[in-house]
Amino acid sequence: xxxxxxxxxxxxxxxxxxxxxxxxxxxxxxxxxxxxxxxxxxxxxxxxxxxxxxxxxxxxxxxxxxxxxxxxxxxxxxxxxxxxxxxxxxxxxxxxxxxxxxxxxxxxxxxxxxxxxxxxxxxxxx
Numbered sequence: 001x002x003x004x005x006x007x008x009x010x011x012x013x014x015x016x017x018x019x020x021x022x023x024x025x026x027x028x029x030x031x032x033x034x035x036x037x038x039x040x041x042x043x044x045x046x047x048x049x050x051x052x053x054x055x056x057x058x059x060x061x062x063x064x065x066x067x068x069x070x071x072x073x074x075x076x077x078x079x080x081x082x083x084x085x086x087x088x089x090x091x092x093x094x095x096x097x098x099x100x101x102x103x104x105x106x107x108x109x110x111x112x113x114x115x116x117x118x119x120x121x122x123x124x125x126x
Contacts (some may be wrong), residue, residue, distance in 0.1 A: 025123045032116040040108040043100065052096040059089040 064084045 015075040021032075023123070023125050026122045027119060030116075030118045030120075034114045034116075035116075038108070038112075039108045041106075042108065043103075043105040045103045048100045048102075050096070050100075051097045054095070055091075055093050057089065057091040060087070062086040062088070 063086070064086070
């Protein structure tokens with residue numbers, strides 16, 4: 001048991017490269033480069049349907065005439081003379097139906113290049 005403990009302590013001192021008062025310098029460069037290529041195929045179909053019913057109507061009455069004053073026993077009154085009544089109207093009815101299909105297809109190709117360069121340096125005494 002004493003031999004194992006002694007060897008463990010001796011191995012600990014030999015494996016540790018740092019001694020008190022040792023100077024060190026670290027100068028480390030890291031360069032990375034990557035390239036990513038993407039081929040993305042799409043095929044999209046959109047179907048839509050629209051139905052529309054509509055109804056519109058109008059009716060107008062026009063009265064053309066002259067208003068004349070009438071005197072009867074010192075009283076004044078009015079009456080229409082030569083009048084015309086015009087009646088006009090219109091109506092619109094209908095429906096609308098639409099079916100649409102839209103398709104988008106193709107390939108999207110993309111290339112991404114990335115380049116990274118880092119430098120780390122330090123110095124000191126351990």
